[in-house]
Amino acid sequence: MSDLLITGARVLxxxxxxxxxxxxxxxxxxxxxxxxxxxxEVVDADGLVLLPGLVDLHTHLRExxxxxxxxxxxxxxxxxxxxxxxxxAMANTNPxxxxxxxxxxxxxxxxxxxxVDVQPIGSVTKxxxxxxLAELGLMHRSRAGVTVFSDDGRCVGDARVMRRALExxxxxxxxxxxxxxxxxxxxxxxxxxEGELSGRLGLPGWPAAAEATIIARDAQLSLLTGAxxxxxxxxxxxxxxxxxxxxxxxxxxxxxxxxxxxxxTADLLAGYDPVYKVNPPLRPAEDVAALRAGLADGTIxxxxxxxxxxxxxxxxxxxxxxxxxxLGLETAFSVVHDVMVxxxxxDLAGLARVMSTAPARIAGLADHGRAIEVxxxxxxxxxxxxxxxxxxxxxxxxxxxxxxxxxxxxxxxVRTTILRGRVTAAAGEAxx
Amino acid sequence: xxxRHLLSVADLDAAGVRQLLxxxxxxxxxQRREVKKIPTLRGRTVINLFFEDSTRTRSSFEIAGKxxxxxxxxxxxxxSSTSKGESLRDTTMTIAxxxxxxxxxxxxxxxxxxxxxxxLDESGSATRVVNAGDxxxxxxxxxxxxxxxxxxxxxSLEGRHVAxxxxxxxxxxxxxxxxxxxxxxxxxxxxxxxxxxxxxxxxWAEHDxxxxxxxxxxxxxxxPDALMMLRVQKERxxxxxxxxxxxxxxxxxxxxxxxxxxxxxxxxxxxxxxxxMNRGLEIAADAADAASSLVLDQVSAGVAVRMxxxxxxxxxxxxxxx
Ligand SMILES: [Zn+2]
Numbered sequence: 001m002s003d004l005l006i007t008g009a010r011v012l013x014x015x016x017x018x019x020x021x022x023x024x025x026x027x028x029x030x031x032x033x034x035x036x037x038x039x040x041e042v043v044d045a046d047g048l049v050l051l052p053g054l055v056d057l058h059t060h061l062r063e064x065x066x067x068x069x070x071x072x073x074x075x076x077x078x079x080x081x082x083x084x085x086x087x088x089a090m091a092n093t094n095p096x097x098x099x100x101x102x103x104x105x106x107x108x109x110x111x112x113x114x115x116v117d118v119q120p121i122g123s124v125t126k127x128x129x130x131x132x133l134a135e136l137g138l139m140h141r142s143r144a145g146v147t148v149f150s151d152d153g154r155c156v157g158d159a160r161v162m163r164r165a166l167e168x169x170x171x172x173x174x175x176x177x178x179x180x181x182x183x184x185x186x187x188x189x190x191x192x193x194e195g196e197l198s199g200r201l202g203l204p205g206w207p208a209a210a211e212a213t214i215i216a217r218d219a220q221l222s223l224l225t226g227a228x229x230x231x232x233x234x235x236x237x238x239x240x241x242x243x244x245x246x247x248x249x250x251x252x253x254x255x256x257x258x259x260x261x262x263x264x265t266a267d268l269l270a271g272y273d274p275v276y277k278v279n280p281p282l283r284p285a286e287d288v289a290a291l292r293a294g295l296a297d298g299t300i301x302x303x304x305x306x307x308x309x310x311x312x313x314x315x316x317x318x319x320x321x322x323x324x325x326x327l328g329l330e331t332a333f334s335v336v337h338d339v340m341v342x343x344x345x346x347d348l349a350g351l352a353r354v355m356s357t358a359p360a361r362i363a364g365l366a367d368h369g370r371a372i373e374v375x376x377x378x379x380x381x382x383x384x385x386x387x388x389x390x391x392x393x394x395x396x397x398x399x400x401x402x403x404x405x406x407x408x409x410x411x412x413x414v415r416t417t418i419l420r421g422r423v424t425a426a427a428g429e430a431x432x
Numbered sequence: 433x434x435x436r437h438l439l440s441v442a443d444l445d446a447a448g449v450r451q452l453l454x455x456x457x458x459x460x461x462x463q464r465r466e467v468k469k470i471p472t473l474r475g476r477t478v479i480n481l482f483f484e485d486s487t488r489t490r491s492s493f494e495i496a497g498k499x500x501x502x503x504x505x506x507x508x509x510x511x512s513s514t515s516k517g518e519s520l521r522d523t524t525m526t527i528a529x530x531x532x533x534x535x536x537x538x539x540x541x542x543x544x545x546x547x548x549x550x551x552l553d554e555s556g557s558a559t560r561v562v563n564a565g566d567x568x569x570x571x572x573x574x575x576x577x578x579x580x581x582x583x584x585x586x587x588s589l590e591g592r593h594v595a596x597x598x599x600x601x602x603x604x605x606x607x608x609x610x611x612x613x614x615x616x617x618x619x620x621x622x623x624x625x626x627x628x629x630x631x632x633x634x635x636w637a638e639h640d641x642x643x644x645x646x647x648x649x650x651x652x653x654x655x656p657d658a659l660m661m662l663r664v665q666k667e668r669x670x671x672x673x674x675x676x677x678x679x680x681x682x683x684x685x686x687x688x689x690x691x692x693x694x695x696x697x698x699x700x701x702x703x704x705x706x707x708x709m710n711r712g713l714e715i716a717a718d719a720a721d722a723a724s725s726l727v728l729d730q731v732s733a734g735v736a737v738r739m740x741x742x743x744x745x746x747x748x749x750x751x752x753x754x
Contacts, residue, residue: 196632196639202542202569202607205631271550272543316521316551318541320567 003027004421005037009045009382011372013348019050021378024420029374043423045382048415051352053085053379054333055359055368057256058152058177058232058304060325061087061118063109065094070309070399072106075329076115077397077430078307082329083414084116085379085424086360086368091123092153098123098134100142107144115424115432119363122146124156124165124176131158133165140172147364150177152232153279153324155214157183162218166227175228175254175362180214180239181206181280191320193266193281201269203320206281208236215239219246219253230362231255233306235280237290244299254362256302257291259328259335264288264404274315274322275404278308296345301358305332309400327403330396333381334389335405337412341385348385378421387413397430433744437549437561441572441611449579449615452740456580459739462499463732473502476533476746480506481524482564484540488707488731489564489574493536496738502533502746524548528559533746535561542567560745568602574706575608577737579616581729582658585702590617595651597623598662598684598714599673601630605706606662610642621656623648625684627673648684655698661686661705661715677713684714691719702726 004021011017011029019026020033020040028036056079062070072089079087089106091097097106103120110118122139126132128151139146149169156162156178165176186206192198194205215231219242222229234240234255243255260278265285268276276282294300308325315322336355340346346354360369367377389410393403417425424431433451435443444452462468478497482490490506497504509523520539527535537545545563552559565571582589594613600606600622613620621643622633629644630636637644645651652659664680674680681687686703694701703715703725711717720727 194631196635199601199630199632199636200607202567202604202630207631272546273550274547313519313522316519318520318539318544318547318567320541321520 003038003040004043004418004423005033005040006043006045006050006382009048009050011050012352013049019372021418021421024378026372026374026376026378043382043416047386048382048384049348050372051348051381051383052356052369052372053381053417053419054083054355055363055365056084056087056305056307056329057148057302057359057363058306059087059089059329060092060306060308061089062093062309066311068399069311069314072109072118073113074397074399075307075309076110076113076118078329080115080417080419080425080430081397081414081428082331083333083381083383083417084329085381085417085419086117086119086365088119088121088148088363090152091121091150092128096123096127097121098126100135100138100144103139103142103144103146113432115430116419117365117368119365120144120146121148121150121177124149124151125161128154130154130156130161133161133168136165136168136174140174147172147174148177149174150179150232152177152179155179155181155183159217159221163221163225166221166225166229170225170227173228175230177230177232178214178218179232180211180218180234182210182214185210189320191277191281192269193283195266195284197266197269201272203269208238211236211280212238212242215242215246219249219251222246222251222253223249226252228252228254233258233261233280233304234291234300235261235283235287237287240290240294240299247299254301255299256304257295257300258306259303259332260326260404262288262291262295262339263335272319274317274319275326275402277319277322277324278326279324292340292345295340295354296350301354302362303332303336303354304359305329309398310402312401315402325402327396327398327400330398331391331403331405333383333414334410334412337385338410342411378418380418381414382416384413384415386411389413395428436553438572438741438745439545439549439561439563440570441575441608444615446615449576449612452576452737452744453580453583455740455743456576456733456736459743460733460736462739463736468499469501470499471501472743472747473497473500476502477531478502478504478534478536478742479527479532480504480536481509481527482506482538483509484538484565486538486565489538492734493564493738496735496742500739500742502742520544520547521551525551525555528552528557532559534742535559536564537561538564539566542569562741562745565604567604569604570608571604572608573734573738573741574605575612576741577730577733578609578660578704579612580733580737581704581726582702584729584733585726586657588617589613592618592658593621593654593656594618594658594660595621595623595656596660596662597648597686599628599664600624600662601628602665603662609660610640614641621645621651623651623684625674649690652690652694653697656701657698658702658704659686659694661703663706663708664710664714666710681713686715686719688716688718691716691722695724704730706730
């Protein structure tokens with residue numbers, strides 16, 4: 001593999017410098033880098049910022065089972081284009097990732113593609129049924145080394161099952177990522193935020209309390225067991241308050257927010273367009289403001305995409321029947337940069353923390369989310385904070401088109417993604 | 433009317449409602465003729481696409497189309513909210529592609545007619561959509577026929593007080609009437625147990641200027657000009673919305689003593705119900721069959737109103753309707 005010399009990049013908003021990458025690692029910085037350049041391939045990064053490669057703690061890749069919506073290969077390409085060097089693949093595939101063998105298969109498909117490190121998430125319960133524990137220990141012991149477990153798409157609603165899962169993964173410091181939404185409170189037909197608009201539209205909704213009550217319960221179970229709970233996609237000010245309270249109590253709890261919950265609001269549902277149908281649902285502007293504040297003040301640790309590709313025909317049903325979810329990998333950086341950094345709520349170092357360092361730490365990925373220093377693995381991304389990006393759903397590497405940002409313009413673009421010293425995406429194209 | 437489709441009463445303004453009701457009055461005269469056939473929609477094709485069964489509404493649209501010489505075709509589809517067969521878009525685009533002029537659509541999902549209209553518009557199709565009931569959202573022609581029926585009996589609705597009573601959270605009749613009655617100058621009080629009020633009702637009522645109550649006797653004592661009783665939608669009642677039918681009837685049913693007390697206070701008062709009625713639950717037989725009950729007038733008005741809607745959507749609105 002040839003060396004890379006990245007010239008003139010600002011490293012995490014510092015002064016412009018050169019970075020030499022050799023044998024998959026950062027080999028030299030500054031004058032040392034240009035001095036030792038040799039026949040390195042040069043990446044001109046004038047005006048760009050170099051960050052640790054992004055890490056997505058919450059990606060749906062659909063393989064196995066729904067390869068018409070996304071494959072590990074196409075999802076990896078979308079991730080690389082989006083600036084990611086590692087993604088955690090959710091377990092709700094068909095079959096479910098609930099055994100060591102299933103986890104290894106996802107790992108191997110990711111390696112074969114080679115665009116990002118695909119780390120499988122194991123399910124908490126067999127078949128996501130919520131009743132019996134999946135083979136948590138065997139998944140951890142497998143070559144995949146699973147440490148994050150989730151029934152995402154569904155909430156582990158039974159408190160006793162959740163307690164046992166936490167006790168069990170405590171042995172190897174695993175973490176349960178919970179889709180925090182009481183499955184009983186709103187019933188099986190809920191499809192949006194419960195409020196005045198859902199009343200007018202005649203759509204059954206989830207109240208904010210369905211989220212907050214589960215977070216509170218899981219925080220208590222974390223205190224009881226000493227195990228780590230991760231709140232997937234927190235969406236409400238109430239849920240956020242509970243996270244804040246739980247952290248103050250000393251619970252081992254972390255939380256994530258999606259780019260779409262930082263930007264899009266429930267009123268978009270007025271036209272019944274299923275592209276805005278997502279689970280948990282879009283919330284009112286007050287919640288969006290609270291989530292931005294919670295991300296800026298550190299109550300929320302991570303931004304995760306909840307990238308949820310769906311074949312076109314699965315969205316072309318009546319709103320209540322359409323599939324939940326929206327794309328996110330390719331647009332996450334731009335959305336978060338625009339909403340959080342350009343607005344002044346957080347700096348680029350903060351963005352690197354919530355989109356790279358913290359998710360890598362929670363997932364136990366030692367090679368990702370590292371400070372850019374000599375010897376560190378060269379899992380990197382170059383971004384242009386000044387560039388404007390207009391989203392075109394048809395220019396996506398994903399197999400699906402359920403992109404809620406089609407036609408919107410953001411400030412902040414991903415330019416080049418580097419995995420172990422190799423350029424995996426540049427100028428919006430993945431390099432297999 | 434100016435909208436391409438009739439999806440919601442919100443597509444109409446006061447003038448639009450007035451126009452539809454005036455034309456309905458002309459159409460109502462056709463209904464009394466010996467030969468009930470006018471050539472207005474000759475050569476036009478109207479599909480009644482009913483994903484959810486409703487003999488009443490489907491027949492009403494069918495008769496309306498036939499009396500105006502349109503070719504009306506009924507298609508009933510099983511599109512249960514869990515079945516994931518052909519997509520709604522594929523089903524409706526296929527039908528539209530056959531060259532039909534209008535799709536009259538009933539679906540168990542809120543917003544389904546809006547979605548179909550959007551897909552048709554995006555594809556450049558000329559097919560019109562009439563919402564004949566979408567889930568728990570709206571039923572605009574029901575609201576129009578209710579307004580027509582009320583005006584025939586009470587005259588102008590300006591300053592009138594209408595109480596809408598019952599399972600409002602699941603009622604598309606409620607949501608459409610809540611829009612149409614204020615357009616005609618009436619004020620609305622909505623009466624339901626707290627569990628059957630739609631989410632966000634308090635803020636909604638404040639925004640739109642209607643009154644919310646959980647006490648039917650209190651509202652009846654105010655002597656509203658009309659009582660619009662809603663059907664308790666037992667099929668949507670999986671969530672335990674009230675303890676027992678008996679308790680519901682005692683609290684919110686139009687029982688015989690309650691009817692007597694109301695008519696004592698408001699001798700000109702009238703009773704509406706969109707049907708089908710749960711006699712003995714939300715409405716006592718005596719109330720359903722009382723002289724003040726307009727239930728059958730509503731049915732009769734339904735055909736006239738639907739003729740009017742199809743006329744304005746499909747005949748371009750030139751010349752005399754009938
Ligand atoms: Zn989820």
